[in-house]
Amino acid sequence: MLRYGGFRGNTMTRIKEHVPVVFALVCLSLSSCLGLATQEERLAPPRQSVQAYRLEDIRRYVTENPAMAVHLIGVYRSRFGSAANELPGAAELDSLEAVALENLREAQELAIQGERWADAASLARSLAALGVPVENTGGEADFVLAEARQLLETGSTLPGFLAAVRGHDMRPLGLEDALFFLEAAVTARQRRTAAFFLAAAVEALERGAEGDPIPEESRAYAQGRDSPQDMIKGVATVLIDRGMRLERGRGVPDRVLGSAFFVDASGLLITNYHVIASEVDPTYEGYSRMTIRLGNSTSPRIPARVIGWDRTLDLALIKAEITPDYVFSVVDRVVPQVGDSVLAIGSPGGLEKTVTMGIVSALSRRFLPIGDVIQIDAAVNHGNSGGPVVDTLGRLVGIVFAGIEQYPGLNFAVPAERLAAALPVMLEGGKAERSWLGLTIAETSSGAEIIYTAPLTPASDQMIPEGTYIHSVNGERISAPQGLVIPALQDRLFQARPGELVSLEISGGMDLPTTRYILMTVARPELPLAEAVKLDSRERMAAPLFGLILAPTVGNSFSPSYLVKKVIRGSVADEAGLSELDPVSIRGFRVVEKDGYSLMEISVKKRRAGYMEATMQLVALLDSPDTL
Numbered sequence: 001m002l003r004y005g006g007f008r009g010n011t012m013t014r015i016k017e018h019v020p021v022v023f024a025l026v027c028l029s030l031s032s033c034l035g036l037a038t039q040e041e042r043l044a045p046p047r048q049s050v051q052a053y054r055l056e057d058i059r060r061y062v063t064e065n066p067a068m069a070v071h072l073i074g075v076y077r078s079r080f081g082s083a084a085n086e087l088p089g090a091a092e093l094d095s096l097e098a099v100a101l102e103n104l105r106e107a108q109e110l111a112i113q114g115e116r117w118a119d120a121a122s123l124a125r126s127l128a129a130l131g132v133p134v135e136n137t138g139g140e141a142d143f144v145l146a147e148a149r150q151l152l153e154t155g156s157t158l159p160g161f162l163a164a165v166r167g168h169d170m171r172p173l174g175l176e177d178a179l180f181f182l183e184a185a186v187t188a189r190q191r192r193t194a195a196f197f198l199a200a201a202v203e204a205l206e207r208g209a210e211g212d213p214i215p216e217e218s219r220a221y222a223q224g225r226d227s228p229q230d231m232i233k234g235v236a237t238v239l240i241d242r243g244m245r246l247e248r249g250r251g252v253p254d255r256v257l258g259s260a261f262f263v264d265a266s267g268l269l270i271t272n273y274h275v276i277a278s279e280v281d282p283t284y285e286g287y288s289r290m291t292i293r294l295g296n297s298t299s300p301r302i303p304a305r306v307i308g309w310d311r312t313l314d315l316a317l318i319k320a321e322i323t324p325d326y327v328f329s330v331v332d333r334v335v336p337q338v339g340d341s342v343l344a345i346g347s348p349g350g351l352e353k354t355v356t357m358g359i360v361s362a363l364s365r366r367f368l369p370i371g372d373v374i375q376i377d378a379a380v381n382h383g384n385s386g387g388p389v390v391d392t393l394g395r396l397v398g399i400v401f402a403g404i405e406q407y408p409g410l411n412f413a414v415p416a417e418r419l420a421a422a423l424p425v426m427l428e429g430g431k432a433e434r435s436w437l438g439l440t441i442a443e444t445s446s447g448a449e450i451i452y453t454a455p456l457t458p459a460s461d462q463m464i465p466e467g468t469y470i471h472s473v474n475g476e477r478i479s480a481p482q483g484l485v486i487p488a489l490q491d492r493l494f495q496a497r498p499g500e501l502v503s504l505e506i507s508g509g510m511d512l513p514t515t516r517y518i519l520m521t522v523a524r525p526e527l528p529l530a531e532a533v534k535l536d537s538r539e540r541m542a543a544p545l546f547g548l549i550l551a552p553t554v555g556n557s558f559s560p561s562y563l564v565k566k567v568i569r570g571s572v573a574d575e576a577g578l579s580e581l582d583p584v585s586i587r588g589f590r591v592v593e594k595d596g597y598s599l600m601e602i603s604v605k606k607r608r609a610g611y612m613e614a615t616m617q618l619v620a621l622l623d624s625p626d627t628l
Contacts, residue, residue, distance in 0.1 A: 051080055055089055058096050066103040067126055067501050071458065071520035073097050078463045078517075101132060117147030126501040129474045130518060141170035145177060152184045158264040159427050161185065161193055161331045162420060166495075173200045175209035185331075186218045188265065192329035192395055194222035226326070226394040228343060228355055234262045234326030235387060236292040237347040238271050238318070239301065242278055243287040259346035259387030259400070260292060262324040263423075268307065270330075270419065271386030272401050273316045279306050280431075283594075292320050296352055308426030311526060312369045312434055312623075313418055314401045316386075317426040328388055330423060333416040334395045336360045336374065342397055344378040344411075346387025356380065360397075361409070364484055367402065369528075369623045370434065370494070371418050371487045374398050377409040389413045421494055435496040436524035437504075439464070439628040440544035442568045443485045446509065447471075448478055451568065452544040454532040458519040464506060466543075470628075471505040471514050489628055498523040527622040530593050538589040538600065544627075545598055545620040547571020550584065561585050572620050582606055587615065596622050 054076050061069035073093060108123035121143040128140070145167040151160030164181045167173070173181070178201035185194035201214050240256035258275030262268065269292070278288040291301035302320045309316040336342065340360045348354050358378030365373045376389060380400050389398040398413030425432040438457020442449045448470040453459045472478060473492040480488035496502060498521050505514040525531060533541055539562060542548040547568030553561045564582040567573045578584075588601040600618045605611040 062096055062100050066100040067499060067520050069100040070501060070518055074518045075461045117143045122497050122500055129501045129503040141167050157188050162424055165331050168200055172203060175201060175204040175211040178204050179212060182218055186221050190327055190329050191224055191226055192332035196332040198222040230326055232353045234324055234328050235345045236260045236294050237352050238275055239291050240278060241289045257350055257383040258385045261388045262327050263330050265323060265327055267320045267322050269318050271316050271318060273309050273311050273314045275386050276306055276316045280309055308429050308432060310422045310426055310432035313414055313422050315422055328396055330396060330420050332395050333420050334391060334397060336397050338362060341392050342376055342378055342389050344380050344387060344389050344400055346384035348381035348383045350383055366625050367412055369625050370490050374413045374415055376411050376413055380411045433498050433523040435493045435498050435521035437519055437628050441486050441626050441628050448485050448489060455535040458522060462517050462519055464517060468506045468508055471507060474503050486626055496521055527596055528627045529622045529624055533591050538586060544624060546573045546618045548573035572618050576616060576618060579608055598622060
């Protein structure tokens with residue numbers, strides 16, 4: 001008995017028995033190789049081109065999500081041709097675009113009919129970005145003011161006043177609206193809010209508006225002044241109990257101490273995100289319980305809960321079931337000047353109701369992922385975080401969020417105007433989502449240069465080229481002092497919801513013709529560059545992380561070599577002394593996502609140092625403040 005190749009018994013007999021089967025298999029294989037279709041292949045639908053699949057997606061989204069359809073139409077045009085007559089299916093594409101725009105208009109009209117004013121305003125912004133006239137239905141300012149009246153009539157004072165101010169910023173209030181909001185502020189006993197709307201009413205009268213005169217009682221209340229003793233009543237100590245922690249083998253209480261201040265009579269307070277992080281951070285594992293205290297250390301602790309938070313601005317909105325004696329106004333915001341006197345109120349080291357005085361030392365410090373912050377020299381310490389900073393008139397200037405321990409005079413506050421802009425989203429509850437396009441920007445002598453486009457983002461979908469410059473956002477030209485161009489760009493996107501349409505005008509130089517892109521924004525990741533690091537090469541990541549733009553040269557596979565093409569001014573690479581045309585080899589690259597930073601080890605021959613070779617390690621945050 002032979003056993004070989006799976007056949008038993010007489011080998012030749014078994015082979016003969018299997019010849020027909022083998023022959024059939026060979027014929028089937030040959031038919032596939034020669035392109036002879038099987039029955040299943042003949043019945044299968046024909047293969048579609050990439051363009052056909054893209055058009056299918058657009059057809060589907062035209063009704064389901066017209067904003068997404070408009071974005072995908074832009075993607076189609078970017079990828080498959082620049083001129084309409086070169087595009088496959090160009091006529092259908094134009095037809096689909098017209099249907100998408102009409103569906104956006106209809107969605108806005110339905111929002112108006114349902115008095116969903118926030119949705120109507122969002123759709124108005126998308127339509128304005130497309131250049132579609134909205135005069136027949138009303139612009140964003142109309143919807144924002146309608147929302148403000150509706151909120152105040154239902155007793156929602158804080159979001160109502162915030163909406164009224166946004167409407168005033170878009171279009172100055174008329175006398176009737178200004179008087180309505182003035183009376184609401186007097187009724188709510190918010191003096192600085194009343195002062196804001198009194199000024200709006202006076203401006204309306206100066207423009208020649210006719211209507212009821214300003215009531216003298218309201219005028220007198222708005223022109224009064226709150227003392228520091230009054231404001232202290234509106235500040236609370238925040239205590240976070242996180243159980244026990246081991247320290248040198250001994251258990252010690254794990255406590256977080258901060259400050260907060262009331263912004264609404266319903267018991268809403270503002271503090272810092274980093275103070276209450278353990279209450280909402282999904283990565284935190286352990287016990288966490290938050291309370292506030294209004295008096296001294298003998299006062300009772302009042303349970304509090306987190307309503308909403310904005311990690312990018314280090315702000316959080318919390319609530320305690322208590323009616324405060326004083327409420328700070330976030331409406332009568334003020335932009336201070338360097339040298340202005342300010343007061344910081346809080347609980348440094350747990351010493352409640354401490355007031356310190358100083359001046360505004362500097363403006364426009366880039367210490368947060370979005371926007372800029374104020375530098376002050378008023379004494380603040382552990383426990384001051386989240387407390388208010390006010391000027392000598394009692395107007396809110398900012399919120400303390402950080403200091404540098406080894407330099408007691410270097411302390412920082414989030415500007416009050418950023419709090420006012422962030423509050424509407426935080427009031428909706430949960431994590432505040434900010435819009436994101438996927439661009440990293442550098443402020444150069446030629447303007448706002450795009451130095452990096454992150455993969456799988458709206459910007460990469462539209463194939464927005466690196467090395468180009470942003471001229472305008474939603475038709476508004478970028479105009480800002482030196483050093484403030486990137487915060488100005490971020491401000492243009494700040495009010496946009498994820499899912500709104502935004503228009504960008506981009507060119508290869510500030511004096512060259514521009515190209516217009518329409519993009520649908522998405523939610524900004526907590527660490528915008530963390531996902532990009534996973535998807536892109538380390539040499540490309542050198543640009544957004546370290547400000548180092550590299551050009552490849554001949555090198556070995558273990559240590560790729562590059563020439564420095566450009567160094568972004570003020571970047572990590574610039575601080576490390578690198579310059580253009582320096583030869584560079586990347587020795588290692590590591591990402592510590594848990595702590596939010598990355599490291600790149602390089603070998604460089606600096607031209608300025610006579611090409612002497614040196615090894616250095618560059619470190620950068622994954623949450624870059626230069627992203628858009």
